Amino acid sequence: MKYGLIAGNGRFPLLALENARRLGHEVVVVGIQEEAAPEVETLAARCYWISLGQLGRLIEILKSEGITEVVMAGQVKHARIFSSILPDWRLIKLLASLETRNTDGLIGGVARVLEEEGIRLVDSTALLKPLLADEGVMTRRKPTREEEAEMIYGRRIANALAGFDVGQSVAISQRACVALEAMEGTDAMLRRAAGLTGGHRLTLVKVARRRRHLLFDVPVAGLDTIAVMRETGTSALAVDAGRTLLLDRAEFLARADAADITVVGFAPEEQ
DSSP states (O other), X not given: OEEEEEEOBSSHHHHHHHHHHHHTOEXXXXXXXXXXXXXHHHHSSEEEEEOTTXXXXXXXXXXXXXXXXXXXXXXXXXXXXXXXXXOOHHXXXXXXXXXXXXXXXXXXXXXXXXXXXXXXXXXXXXXXXXXXXXXXXXXXXXXXXXXXXXXXXXXHHHHHHXXXXXXXXEEEETTEEEEEOOTTOHHHHHHHHHTTTTTOOXXXXXXXXXXXXXXXXXXXXXXXXXXXXXXXXXXXXXXXXXXXXXXXXXXXXXXXXXXXXEEEEEOOXXX
C-alpha cells in the first residue's frame, strides 16, 4: 500500500517508516524542514522538504505522487506553529476561516482542506499499532498506594485540561497538581515542576485529547521521557491505554524498570 507521511520531529516518523518497510508499504515522506530529522530520507521511497506554512506545496506533492491517504507522524513544536509560520495563500485562506487558531483548529482545518482535494488523513498510529500502551501495569514494579492515588487524581485534571486543547500532561506531587503542560512540552514541564517541589517525588500523567480519532497530536513517551523522569525524581507514569505511543517500547520499559519507574495504562475516558 502507498502512503504519504508528513514528518515532524522525534523518533515517531523514523519508527513508522521502519515498520512500513517491514510491512512492504511504499511511503512518500514530506518532511517539515524546521522539524524532521534528515534520516527520514534514507527510509522513504521518496522524500520532499517543505517549510511550515506551505500548504499549497504539500497538496501539490501529494497529488503528483497519486497519494490518497496520508499520516502525520512526529511533533511540530506548538510554539513554532504560532511563531514561525510564513503562510502561503492556501494557508492564509484556511487561517481566515478558523474560529479558533489553536493546534486542534489549525490541523483539523488542514485535514478538511486535504479531504477536499481527495486526500484522507488517516490514523497517525496506523503504522505503529504494536507500540500502543496496554491497559494495566507494564513494568515490573506496581505503583504504590500513594502513586496510584496521584495517578487517579492527575487523570481527572489532565482530562479536563485536554478538553481545552491546551496540554496533555500534568505533574503531581503529594496529591497536589504542581504543573500543567502548555506549549513548552512535557520535559520542560517536569523540570519546572521539580523546581517547585523541594525535592519531593513526582508522578507524571499523560492523556489523549478528548476526541475519537488519532489523526494527530497523539501522546508519545519515549527514551527521552525516561531520562527526564530520572533527572526530575519522577517515579510513576500514567498513560491512556490504546491511545499513547511508547516509542522503542521494549527498551522504554526496560529503562523504566532499571530506574524503578512504574508505568501504568488506564482505560481512556469516554469521549
